[in-house]
Amino acid sequence: MKCGTFMPLHSGKLTKNLVRTLGPGRHGDGSGLYLVVDTSGARRWIVRVTVKGHRNRQGKPLRTDFGLGGAELVTLNQARERALEYRRMAKQGINPRYNTQKEMPCFEEIAQQVHLERLPTWKNPKHGQQWINTLIEYAFPKIGRLPVSDVRQPEVLQVLLPIWTEKHETAKRVAQRIKTVLDVAKSKGFYTGENPVNTIRDAQVLPRVKQKVQHHKAMHWKDVPAFYADLSTRSAMAAKALMFTCLTASRTSEVLKARWEEFDFNEMLWTIPSERMKAGEEHRVPLTPQMVAILEPLKTLRSEAVFEGQKRHKPLSNMAMLMLLRRMNIQGITVHGFRSTFRDWAAERPDVSREVAEMSLAHKVGSDVERAYARSDLLEKRRHLMSQWCSFVVN
Known part of the structure; x- marks a missing residue:
């Protein structure tokens, strides 16, 4: 030999x-x-x-x-x-x-595996489904059946370029999810070399997109008392929910998914658990007499949901309040916009600090270090602010 x-x-x-x-x-x-x-x-x-x-x-x-x-x-x-x-x-x-005859999984197979492995970590099932849906719509038709080892910079650009300027936010999410799939493939030994998403980002291969900040359309704060007076004449559950949303400056989902066990009427507090908050942290809302006046009559319904919808013990649809606005001929205004209305009103008051106003909206204030040392949620100062707001609205 x-x-x-x-x-x-x-x-x-x-x-x-x-x-x-x-x-x-x-x-x-x-x-x-x-x-x-x-x-x-x-x-x-x-x-x-x-x-x-x-x-x-x-x-x-x-x-x-x-x-x-x-x-x-x-x-x-x-x-x-x-x-x-x-x-x-x-x-x-x-x-x-x-x-090589070595079996190599395709990009779609790895992506589906990543989705299944991370299901328990999603904030809710909807977020998990959105994660895979963006890849199904934009990535799988072009690179889904490719061996994951063959997904390089040209293939990633093939996915991103058609949507980069027209659907920029979606494109950024797609890019991040492709990056995650390739990182996992590399950890499993199916991919070598630099992640092409990093290369594209670092080299600024894609055109720079100047984005306009999209604000929720809001009612001017001076118009709220008249609107609220009209709203308070209506008996529909959606009207009660919208009144409570206006007074608390809370998000739609926070109000609609409220349950009675979250309320302490002795301490005049509504405590929203962390799993229902956008920031993932518990939030205490100080109750005012005007808020309690909305809630008290609803107790007689003996429903598990504070704002019950068509089905017993189930909350209103998340479109119920918006549809009510349209029936009232209030055009171009969103339910979420009432948070901006409250913030604009607070900004006009000389005795209200930015910190108190932002914390009333459950926004994070300051750097991570600052928040680590700031143990207080400024409840009493926020209670005073919410009392002033409710007195202005319900005059």
Whole structure:
């Protein structure tokens, strides 16, 4: 047998124990096989080969890294066998990228797996569904069936360019989700090299888009007392919910999903649990006599939902208050806009600090460090502000 026709499976420098315990970095086994340990603890195999007779763009011998799979799935011996197969191809002048028989999942398969694995972490099922829906609509038709290892910068640009200027916010979400899928693929050993989303972002390949801030259309604060007087003559549940929304300056979902156990009428407090807040933190709303006057008659309904809709113990539809505005011929105004109305009114008052006004809207104030030291939610100051607001509205 001539020298060079047989390539034995080497014993190498690594052991099973080292594969499990080595820290972050690239650890060589010999003959181009490496164990890569990420800072996250993820472990994957790669092999570096030089393809005989092939040159890169600089005219130098074509040296390429190939992923062989994650170390939790591919054993040390299996990695050595796969590395040997790649070296044989390269020695024969065959580029393993186009000839390997190793099963490679497509982009869509990895994306669906990421979606399922992260379902328990979504804030709610709707957010989880939105995450995968953007990829289904924009990414899967173009790169979904490609082997995930082949999704590089041109393929990512193929997805992003058509929507980058017309649907910029959506495009940014799609880019971030593609990045996540490729990061996961890399951690599992199916992807090598720099994430193309990072490369595109850092090189500013896509055109800069100047966005206009979209504000919810709001009623002028001087018009609120007259509007509220008209609203208070209506007996529909949507009217009661909208009155309460105006007085509390709360978000639509916070009001509609309110339950009686959240209210303490002795302490005059409505405590909204963290899971229902946008910022994920519990928020205390000081109650005023005007707010309680809306709630008291609703207790007789004995419903689990404070603002009950068509179905027993179920809240109103999230469109109920907006539809009421349209029936009242209030055009171009959103329910959420009443939060801006409250904020504009507060800004006109010389005795109200920005901090108190923002915290009344459950907005975060200051840097992370400042918030870490600011233990108080300024409840009593906010109680005084809400009392003034309710007195202005219900005059």
